[in-house]
Amino acid sequence: MATQGQVITCKAAVAWEPTKPLVIEDVQVAPPQAGEVRVQILFTALCHTDAYTWSGKDPEGLFPCILGHEAAGIVESVGEGVTEVQPGDHVIPCYQAECRECKFCRSGKTNLCGKVRAATGVGIMMNDRKSRFSINGKPIYHFMGTSTFSQYTVVHDVSVAKIDPQAPLEKVCLLGCGVPTGLGAVWNAAKVEAGSIVAIFGLGTVGLAVAEGAKVAGASRIIGIDIDSKKFDRAKNFGVTEFVNPKDHDKPIQQVIIDLTDGGVDYSFECIGNVSVMRSALECCHKGWGTSVIVGVAASGQEISTRPFQLVTGRVWKGTAFGGFKSRSQVPWLVDKYMKKEIKVDEYITHNLTLGEINKAFDLMHEGGCLRCVLSTQV
Numbered sequence: 001m002a003t004q005g006q007v008i009t010c011k012a013a014v015a016w017e018p019t020k021p022l023v024i025e026d027v028q029v030a031p032p033q034a035g036e037v038r039v040q041i042l043f044t045a046l047c048h049t050d051a052y053t054w055s056g057k058d059p060e061g062l063f064p065c066i067l068g069h070e071a072a073g074i075v076e077s078v079g080e081g082v083t084e085v086q087p088g089d090h091v092i093p094c095y096q097a098e099c100r101e102c103k104f105c106r107s108g109k110t111n112l113c114g115k116v117r118a119a120t121g122v123g124i125m126m127n128d129r130k131s132r133f134s135i136n137g138k139p140i141y142h143f144m145g146t147s148t149f150s151q152y153t154v155v156h157d158v159s160v161a162k163i164d165p166q167a168p169l170e171k172v173c174l175l176g177c178g179v180p181t182g183l184g185a186v187w188n189a190a191k192v193e194a195g196s197i198v199a200i201f202g203l204g205t206v207g208l209a210v211a212e213g214a215k216v217a218g219a220s221r222i223i224g225i226d227i228d229s230k231k232f233d234r235a236k237n238f239g240v241t242e243f244v245n246p247k248d249h250d251k252p253i254q255q256v257i258i259d260l261t262d263g264g265v266d267y268s269f270e271c272i273g274n275v276s277v278m279r280s281a282l283e284c285c286h287k288g289w290g291t292s293v294i295v296g297v298a299a300s301g302q303e304i305s306t307r308p309f310q311l312v313t314g315r316v317w318k319g320t321a322f323g324g325f326k327s328r329s330q331v332p333w334l335v336d337k338y339m340k341k342e343i344k345v346d347e348y349i350t351h352n353l354t355l356g357e358i359n360k361a362f363d364l365m366h367e368g369g370c371l372r373c374v375l376s377t378q379v
């Protein structure tokens with residue numbers, strides 16, 4: 001039955017309130033308006049940022065909403081003026097848009113895009129400043145411009161990357177967030193050179209992707225730091241060469257790393273979202289040149305601090321969103337790299353469930369063994 005131009009009623013996991021279990025509801029998804037694309041989501045993974053917003057600690061978190069931002073699917077229909085994708089195209093929704101026209105996109109200095117960010121931050125679509133999701137007339141907010149915990153979603157055309165139709169959607173959905181973030185933190189934000197010493201704080205999916213990126217870049221030592229020692233065995237397969245558990249030491253962890261590395265590392269990456277660890281990550285960097293990249297997302301109200309002397313003496317503190325990758329241009333390139341077996345993806349998938357089991361999937365995130373859980377949207 002043709003669905004184009006019609007409201008689609010489908011299943012979606014709705015977050016009615018912070019921390020309350022998500023509820024699978026029948027949701028009405030309106031047709032795409034000008035500059036919009038309606039996508040049938042086939043597979044979606046969970047990222048720690050979904051849990052963060054669900055916790056109520058995200059200043060941009062609005063409820064009720066449909067969370068989810070790491071997914072893959074097929075274009076169902078497009079709105080007026082959409083030229084770069086058409087029904088049937090295989091796509092990955094991109095929470096970091098790329099319009100190629102705005103001040104940010106034209107700067108050549110950042111992957112951030114300003115075109116739709118004001119709308120995606122308040123859970124609506126740009127065209128009429130309304131949501132395309134509703135339940136019996138009650139609007140449900142969008143999330144990060146993606147809302148992938150749904151069988152159908154509507155995204156801005158600048159927020160969707162067309163990918164190789166041969167790519168397995170149940171795997172490449174991961175290229176919507178965590179894996180590119182870690183790889184890009186190394187390749188784009190830090191620009192790690194061969195021979196560098198690297199420290200990674202937090203060995204979840206993002207930290208392991210940092211390790212993989214550092215290995216590809218030719219780092220000589222890749223030191224993984226995690227409070228869960230069970231993380232180390234798996235981390236070796238992603239390139240981590242040494243493991244440090246802060247719990248095994250009395251000294252501050254930055255001092256432990258400085259002692260291990262004759263003065264500090266060339267590059268460090270915070271992949272947890274803990275502001276006190278962010279400080280350690282900066283301070284374990286080598287005087288004169290060490291660079292620390294913040295990747296983890298810290299809760300509302302949290303702030304970073306250090307002695308300015310740390311920066312006066314040459315350390316550099318920076319951060320990255322989506323690893324600095326330009327989404328619509330480079331996600332297809334990452335998919336191609338995966339197809340050529342040049343980057344890992346399958347190895348980050350530890351669990352597979354269905355959308356109907358999403359609360360179990362959130363529980364799994366707190367278990368040390370879980371990296372990414374991929375949900376099939378067939379509830």
Ligand SMILES: NC(=O)c1ccc[n+]([C@@H]2O[C@H](COP(=O)([O-])OP(=O)(O)OC[C@H]3O[C@@H](n4cnc5c(N)ncnc54)[C@H](O)[C@@H]3O)[C@@H](O)[C@H]2O)c1
Pocket residue numbers: 047048049052177178181201202203204205206207225226227228231246271272273274277294295296297298320321322323371
């Ligand atoms: N900047 C971006 O664009 C971007 C993109 C994706 C994810 N993120 C953020 O990156 C962070 C990591 O995401 P993830 O999915 O890999 O999370 P995760 O929860 O799977 O991994 C975090 C790891 O940190 C470890 N850890 C926790 N506290 C620690 C401490 N005090 N010292 C050392 N290790 C500690 C945990 O044991 C775990 O292994 C999250 O904050 C997420 O929101 C940011």
Ligand SMILES: N[C@@H](CCC(=O)N[C@@H](CSCO)C(=O)NCC(=O)O)C(=O)O
Pocket residue numbers: 047048049050058059060061096112117177297298299300321322
């Ligand atoms: N609303 C949050 C923003 C959190 C944040 O920094 N998000 C990252 C992506 S995390 C993906 O897992 C990001 O892309 N930031 C840049 C942007 O949002 O434009 C908060 O306010 O804490």
Ligand SMILES: [Zn+2]
Pocket residue numbers: 047048049050069070177178
């Ligand atoms: Zn994410």
Ligand SMILES: [Zn+2]
Pocket residue numbers: 097098099100101102103104105106112113114115
């Ligand atoms: Zn732009």
